[in-house]
Amino acid sequence: MEDLPPELLVKILSRLNDSESLARCRVASKTLNLLFREVRAVNLTCTLSRFLKSRSIVVVTPFKTIFRSLIENSCNIRSVSIGVDKALRGLSFDDLNEEDSKDLYLTDVEFAKEWLPRVCEDLEMLSISDFWIQSCWRKSDILALVSSNCSKLVKLEVKNAWLSVVGLREMPNLRHLTLEFIRLDDENLEKVNDCFPFLRVLNLIGVGGLKEPRIHFLHLKSCHWTVSNAPLSLAIVAPNLLELKLKCNKPKSLILETPKLVKFHFSVEDAEGVSFGEFRDLNSLELISPDMYRLISNIRFGNKIRKLAVDSVKSIEQSEKLELGLGTLLQGFPDITSLSLSPRTWSDIETHFQSQGLGHMKGTASLKQITARVQMSDHTNVHQTVSFIRSILNRYRGLTDMRLMIHQDKDPRVRSNLISACMMSNQRVRWKWGMWAEGGEDMWV
Template identity: 75%
Template sequence: MDDLPPELVVKILNRLNDSEDLARSRVASKRLNSLWREVRAVNLVCTLPRYSKSRSIAVTPFKTIFKNLVEDSRNVRSVSVGVDRALSGMTFDDLAEEDSDELYLTDVEFVRVWLPRVRDDLETLSISDFWIQSCWRRSDVLALVSSNCSKLVKLEVKNAWLSVVGLTQMPNLRHLTLEFIRLDDENLKMVNDCFPFLQVLNLIGVGGLKEPRIHLLHLKSCHWTVSNAPLSLAILAPNLLELRLKCNKPKSLVLETPKLVKFCLSVEDAEGVSFSELGELDTLEVVSPDMYRLIRNTRFGNKIRKLAVDSVKTIEDSERLKLGLGTLLEAFPGIVSLTLSHVTWSNIKRYFQREGLVHMKGADTTLKQITARVQTSDYADVSFIRYILHNCKGLTDVRLMMHQDTDPRVRDLLISACTMSNQRVRWRWGTWAEGGEDIWVSNGT
């Protein structure tokens, strides 16, 4: 280490994930002690072991350690302070004192102590609070940050109750993440007004919303996970390219996103979902037991090339069971790649068994590849696959993932029957399991 150029040593120190390791390095080396102040990032996480030890008088409080790190540094551009996910399962019964604030990190009085030291050059700020200490304390930290950090580009706040009183415009902010937040901004008006140049917005589990409306002219990427409350949602973003939206039963959903290219939509009940055509959409992923209604009520556009469908649960309702493979191909005639979850595969197979050998109106498409998970394998799968191959003349690539508990003999019979069905197809086989990664085990032609 002593032979390395100072610039390289500082780069190495900047890559340390925990600034507490950086503090320890000062004791181990005089050179590190002289260079560590050049580090541009302070990153400190309170782990479960540290929290357990903090009840001892002999242990330096977490907030004190963090403040010392900030005060002893210079040229800091990035600050991250938070609690480890392992503490998220704690309850009020686990607290040593009910009114403790030792890990209340969005506390304005705490932030006001260290923020002036770094505010002039700060570009990235992340605060992940301790929910059981922050959920009942409303914080004005957003107003404090907006009035002090004019160069801030990226802001993340997690696990807190936030007020927007006093919030001022931050024209340089490009990336905002609010995760597991109670927000006093019912319609997101202050978010729209004070962060007008956002390009990335993540709202994950944000509560307190009433009729939320995202209206950001420069937004390019949005990830929005809405609570179970039935809300009327609106996204007006003329330059949005990628949207990941998860909601339960929205009263209504308005999308004015003409440039949207990639869309992942997760919705339980699609009755209130309808929007105008998404003319530039290329990639669509839908997670919903109500796919048939979505197709009927919405216009996803005719430029979609990649489609993934997860029906979530086995369909018993006759209205929803109208969704067959032909329905998908007719609704999305331009798709090249189709991915089906094991539930979706089962549902459309049942539709095939019920309706029999009928012509797929949308079969003469550009479809080249099908990827599907199969829960249980039987002869019905072979018949269904042969039916698909017969109708989809352009299909050249089939990838089947069978559940890891499938009897090997059944799997081998399915593989043998499929590979003999059509020589033009390139086959690929694998296994899957709930909560696990897909494992590709073989290729075939």
């Protein structure tokens, strides 16, 4: 390996995901030890095994000490990632000793002051994933420190921390911001909007402390926002936004001024407070809600949607909701070419069919493909399901592609009977079969 060109060796070393592995390479080879300083990234994660060892009688070098050493022995660093493994999330305050209550507090400004000045001049990417049980009760000014020192920073990620925005300065070069499981002292996101004016990508996942949050970015292209349980008034003003993934429970109101939106993933518990203007370019839509009938009936999503996914999840409050039939679904989206249905949605529309039939549903020439996860409870009659599928195919003559997944716990004989009956009933359709399970990956056969 040492015979390889130095440039290639540096590229190989740069692909190592963990700087501890990089340190082992330094020990194994004089050449690699010399080239180590040319690597432009430092990535260090505290694993659960390392954390447990540090609490045993075995002498373990402190995590922060290792990180500082890596920083000191590198030059021209462009990327820094430091954090704790997700496995540590299951720990509680009882698992800590009094003397090590700050050993993994990574958004500690005093700790950051020890290493950030050495790398801030060329730093383009910074990721800090803190240890929540050490950081949740300590408010950090890390954002102010970073904004004051890292003028070239393009991407910033902070997770599992309590953040203050006092002293936060404008960062015109920042393009990508992720705040995940954060307590943020910025009730309406005013400081975030003002200090990151040229963001292209924004991820706010489980950010608490918000009151009437408003996202306002003129250059934003992609946004992922998971809102807390509080009944908030939400607003997104982003004239150039193309992709939005929004999850909220029961918003008092929701304003979306995103006219160029192309792809929208929308999850909402109660659609009563949801109302916004038509999207002129929306092409792909995924809806997740127990209140699907009202969501589809009351909101105009635009007439350019071609790809639709629907998941009528079970209501947390188990309240009665209006039945969703396939007619209502396709009436709301008459021009779709591809339709994906969750197990519960398929069950809902099949139940509606058994009691109401297809009725006055109009056919549509645009629908080409249906992908569905079929639950088929013990009392479900295979003949009834086949009748439902046949009726759909007879009504929608342009439908030529059926992709059905049956729950993996279903009796193989029932699965076999369903497949045989469907494939014999309509020769013009391309059938694709698979299996699904909760929390697992779909398996096509």
